[in-house]
Amino acid sequence: MDKKEEEKVIKRINELYHLSQERELTPEELEERKKLRAAFLENFRAGFRQQLEDTVVIDKDGKEVTSEKAKEAQRRKGLRKD
Template identity: 70%
Template sequence: MDKDEIKKVTDRINELYHKKENEGLTPEEEAERKELHKKFLANFRAGFKQQLEDTVIIDKDGNEVTSERAKRAQRKKGLRKD
């Protein structure tokens, strides 16, 4: 999702939340809320996974201690030459 779509999804989730708190939601709105929530979480998880996979960990002595799993993911993406 791009930034505009994320903002629209977040705004609509918040709008539905406030409506739910004040007057309740129709079954259609509740279904919409659930779908938007799934979309938001999927986007969040994908971004978080991307961030973790791109992280290189260096210990206090200057040695790289990145996990092998992260190194494999980085190689697959072409971010590592080793």
């Protein structure tokens, strides 16, 4: 999901929230809200996972202490040569 699409999803989730404060949502609106929230969370988790996998951790002595799981993900992406 690109940034523009994410903004549209967030805007619609907020619209449905405000509607729910004024009246009860219809079954269609409840289903739409459920799908939008799921899509938003999926996109958020994917971005967060990407950020974590691309992070290199260095301790105070300058030694790399990145987890093996992150190193493997970085190797798969071609970000590491070791």
